[in-house]
Amino acid sequence: MRKVSLPSILRYKKSYLRHDIITALLIAVVNVPNALAFSVIVGLPPETGLYTTIIGALVFGLLGYSHRLVVGADSATAILLASGAVLVAQAGTPEYVNAIAAMTLLSGVLLLLLGLFKFGFLADLVSRPVMIGFMAGVGVQLIVTQIPALLGLKASGGFWSHLASITTQAGSINWMTATLALLVLGVVLFWRSSRIPSELIGIAMAVVFAIVFHVDTYGVEFLGSLPSNMPNLIVPTVSLEMLNTIMPTVLSIALVVLVQSSMTARSIGSEHDDKIQTNQDTAALGIANVASALFHGYAVSASPPRSQLADSLGMRSQLSGIVASLAMMALIVFGGTLLHYVPLAALAAIVCTAGLRLIRFRELHYLWAVHHEEFMIALVALACTVLFGVQLGILVAVAASLMERLRRQYHPDDAVLLRDGELSSWAADRVKDKIGSLPKDTLVYAFGESLFFENINYFAERLRRAIHRAKHPVTYVVIDAGAIDDIDYTAVEALKRLYRELGEDGIAIAFAHVSPGLRSQFDIYGITDIIGSRNIYTTLSLALAHQKQASAIEMIRDLKIASDSYIVVGGAVLDMMHLRDTPNVDLVVSREVYDRFARKKHWREVTLTSGKRILVHEQYNLLKSWMGNSLTALQRDMQTIDGIPVVSTDRLIAAKRKMARRKDLADLELLRGHIKRRN
Known part of the structure; x- marks a missing residue:
């Protein structure tokens, strides 16, 4: 039986402590307004959102494997709960509360x-287009169901009931409530990029506005003081009739939690070379939900925006979540009265901004531009979620996705055709007489199916394993694409990420046996512009006879950029020091240079999983900043190699230490050896 990996908290290192404590306090500040707001969605007292986030983060913090997942109350699961509970009882009744706990x-x-x-x-x-459409539909539902609260109107029920209430009560709008809600909406949206959480700024300004203008005299409702004690143990009751009613919602919640948490863990983990244990994290989330239900909470899930924020703040382990929970617990016990003057309309405004974040306009536009079929799947998911509710919406979307991909296999046949200078028998019959000596640093890998959302992770895992098992260091990988005749958006994004990761390890990628149809898709999706047309071949023999690419110095000079407008960073610096080869060249450039190249044909602006945008073309990556430093900051202590400006060795070493991936640790050894030889 396979052993369970140690949870994040049991793999703790003392060096994490300062980062985790600082991150914990900031995450606690972000969690409070969100937890209160999501309780509004569910239809439970505000303090239940705090209970949910505290218990969920504590339990997952003790059991979860992923270092950087922030777990707590979530907008998508909140609206699923509310839509399921109203099928059992009216909001505000004990039966409604019991239904929430049971689900x-x-x-x-x-x-x-x-x-x-x-x-x-x-x-x-579950493909990414399905989740994009479903989450967008949830976002629309959230916004519409909060409009009555923004306008000071009374409404209950689902999406259509809220629309009807808005129409019939249009003459009863509380304009002071609407003004206050509009203020919070504007503040949260305007300060989205602020270092201080915009939700906290919005709540603070709402409280000040309410006190100064005495808005309670205009009928504006307040949150009121929270109970100063933690909840008691409760056990929900479930009848057979209730089980039949709520089971579709239960399945939907579990699916959303599984997919959303898995995608978030993979997205953030790939930035740090973290190992992903989806099954262990899923079990930990299950226990967290059980604990939440037993202590007056509701469903918990990993939060993508809060997890990304925690990662950017320097979160190293689940200690951050545990400390944040303790800070929120202290707020309940000692500071419940501090939230007395928070207007309910302010919480509704925060829910609306959460709904807006769920609608990924950029990705929907991208799908429409490059793959109409997948855009339609996303649109079906969005429309069904809005028109028929979240439970039916996600079921229809998933069914459509699975039917569309039914003919595709999940784990197709694959093979290593060349490794350590030895050809497989299949490859030997076809290319042995067409090429000369077989290089030991080259690996040829064949995959037996088109690349789609259901097999791209398997493809990447198998390729990495093939590289890892090579006896000689691999510097050149050829992917035999003879059986690959199609590729989807999810696979494209994963392939781009794989290309960048291997490039950082000094491994170049090429494709052989690329059909005209696949080449056309490479062109449309921008893969050709990223890996370079010279690395796409019609035959395997041509790919194996490739010419070694120019040195980093030659590639940089080919760009013809003024020396005061750029600086070389990353692995290319090690290439220029003759410490190791790298297929990619990363440069931080001025705004003028970035904009000039952005207008050139074949240069593509891509968004990394961290949210950062860079400009890419073949082996070039143009950045506006590096490790949080602008071009001007990097130029203060820059060095030059053959007249080319490069980042200082001290900064490069500090960056490698901070990222601390396997490849960074290997580079540190090379840099230390270089310094010793120089001295």
Whole structure:
């Protein structure tokens, strides 16, 4: 039986402490307004959102494997709970509260079973376009259901009931409530990029506005003081009739938690070379949901925006989540009265901004531009979620996706055709007489199926394993694409990420047996512009006879950029020091240079999983900043190699230490040896 990996907290290092404590306090500040706001969605007292986030983060912090997942109350699961509970009882009644707890408990048990029996792979069966459409539909639902609260109107029920209430009560709008809500909306949206959480700024300004203008005299409702004690243990009751009613919602909640948490863990983990244990995290989330249900909470999930924020703040482990929970617990026990003057309209405004974040306009536009079929799947998911509710919406979307991909296999046949200078028997019959000596640093890998959302992670895993098992260091990988005749958006994004990761390891990628149809898709999706047309071949023999690319110095000079408008960073500096080869050249350039190249044909602006945008073309990456430093800052202590400005060795060493991936640690050894030889 396979051993369970140690949770994040048991793999702790003392060096994490300062980063985790600072991150924890900032995350606690962000969690409070969001937890209060999401309780409004569910239809429960505001303090239940705090209970949910505290318990969820504590339990996952003790059991979860992923270092950088922030777990707590979530807008998508909140609206799923509300839509399911109204089928059982009216909001505000004990039966409604019991239904919420029952659905949370059952979804937790289901997640626990999925994790224990290693069904985490189900997350791979839901494509990104489906999730984009579904989450956009949830966002629309959130916004519409909060409009009455923004205008000071009364409404209950689902999407259509809220629309009807807005229409019939249009003459009863409380304009002071609407003004205050508009203020919070503007503040949160305007300060989205601020170092201080914009939700906190919005709440603070709403409180000041309410006190100064005595808005309670105009009928504006306040949150009121919170209970100063932690919740008691409760056990929800479930009848057979209730189970039949809520089971579709329970399945939807479990699916959303599984997919959203898995995608978030992979996205952030890939930035740090972290190992991903989806099954273990799923089981931990299941236990967290069970615990939340037993202590007056509701469903918890990993939050993509808060996880990304925590990662950017320097979160190193789940200690951050545990400390943040303790800080929120202290707020309940000692500071519940501090939230008395928070207007309910301010919380509704925060919910609306959460809904806007769920609508990924950029990705929807991208899908429309490059792959109409997948855009339509996303649109079906969005429309069904809005028109028929979140439960039916996600079921229809998933069914459409699975039917469209039914003919594709999840784990196709694959093979290593060349490794360590030895050809497989299949490859030897076809190319042995067409090429000369076989290089030992080259690996040829063949994949037996088109690349789609359901098999791209398997493809990347198998390729990395083939590289890892080579006896000689691999510097050149040829992917035999003879069986690859199609590729989707999810696979494209993963392939771009794989290309960047291997490039940082000094490994170049080429494709052989590329059909005209696949080449056309490479052109449309921008893969050709990123890896370079010279690395795409019609035959395997041509790929193996490739010419070694120019040195980093030659490539930089070919760009013809003025020396005061750029600086070389990353692995290219080691190439210029003759410490190791690298297929990619990273440069931080001035705004003028960046804009000039952005207008050139074949240069593409891409968004990394961290949210950072860079300009790419073949082996070039143009950046506006590096490790948080602008071009001007980097030029203060820059060095030059053959007249080319490069980042200082001290900065390069500091960056490698901070990222601390396997390849960075190897580079550190090379840099230390270089310094010793120089001295």
